Amino acid sequence: MLRSLSVRVLIALVAGLALGAAAAAYGGVEVKRVIEVVESVGGLWLNSLRMTVVPLIFAVLVTGIAGVADAAATGRLAVRTLVLIVVILTFSACFSVGFAELFYAIWPVGGTGGAALKAGASASPDLAKAAPNLIDFVKGLAPQNAIKAASEDAILPLVVFASFFGFAVTRLPDARRRSITEFFDSVGEAMVTIVRWVLWAAPIGVFALGLGVGLRAGVGAAGEIGHYMAAISLTNIGLTLLAYVLALAVGRVPFGRWARAVAPVQVAAFATQSSLACLPAMIERSRDDLGIADRVTGLVLPLSVALFRMTGPAANLGVALFLLQVYGVHPSVGQYVGAVFVSVATSLASVSLPGQVSFFASIAPICLTLGLPIDLLPILIAVEVIPDIFRTIGNVTGDMAITAVLGRGETSAPDPAELAKA
Structure with a gap:
């Protein structure tokens, strides 16, 4: 079990919080100074993650858009799949905003717990940026200087x-397009390698940051971390239920048939936390239980696993919406629109990234778009193992739901001889 990076990071977080809280309660001035020195190691680790965000996001967006264009060129079914994916991802992000409004109205972030968690961040809350007005927001959509925008x-x-x-790259001649996409693909791979190196030291970094959080926040932060896990998990569960509605109402699949088809895939998702590992089961259940034609399952499901994470925008934006509650930041409508756009773009672009890499690469840009510090993200990534279970279940359910929708009217009855062999 300790071979799992997620488990080691979670243990490091708990140990750091506990030791930091104990030092705050019982330690002297010298002990607290030692912890502050150790916390600087956590700051170094966090900055090592930060330095990869801009080049990684730029690289994966360029290569991701080129990949989408290549997929769209394969035929009408691929285009219909891509359009449906973008529509659902946009709805996913909007759902997260609406769900958060309702969720935090019923269960608000506690004043004491929120203040404790905020106090535990290594950055000052004053770093949160003021919301721009509509005119400044529209003018700022296109950067005057892309390099300056990246540095800021x-x-x-x-x-x-x-x-x-x-x-623009997709409009270039094939040879030039390939050379540019290969370059940015290499840049993206190099950034992922750096992030993997940094994440290898995640238990040390999270332990150091946890010490600081425990020192300044005490045990008050623990309850809000549980609050966060509940918020993101329930967001993912809500989207999973909406995938059921999509399959039943739009795909016109009978409930019993749909439940029999999707249940084994959800069990596999719970066990593996990997949509890719569930692909064979999704193809088999869609073909045999739902009777969807091979030409549909053979294109839609691999394309969905490659480009589609139904819960991605909702869960990633949900993390930022939780931090809005913690910091008491009130973004403008334009910033919310921008955050929805960024959440969809980064979800499409970062699907191929490893779990911990995609967490930071997808959520940090959303936080920055909303004017939020990202110093609490390493604490939240330590407990991501629990919401990630519900993320994966929602993703595979969404993959099968859009397959049922696109396969409607193109179903074929399963071959009895093939069923007898199974």
């Missing part, structure tokens, strides 16, 4: 520029 963490203009750049 102006993520939304950078994402807009990267999107235009990626689409």
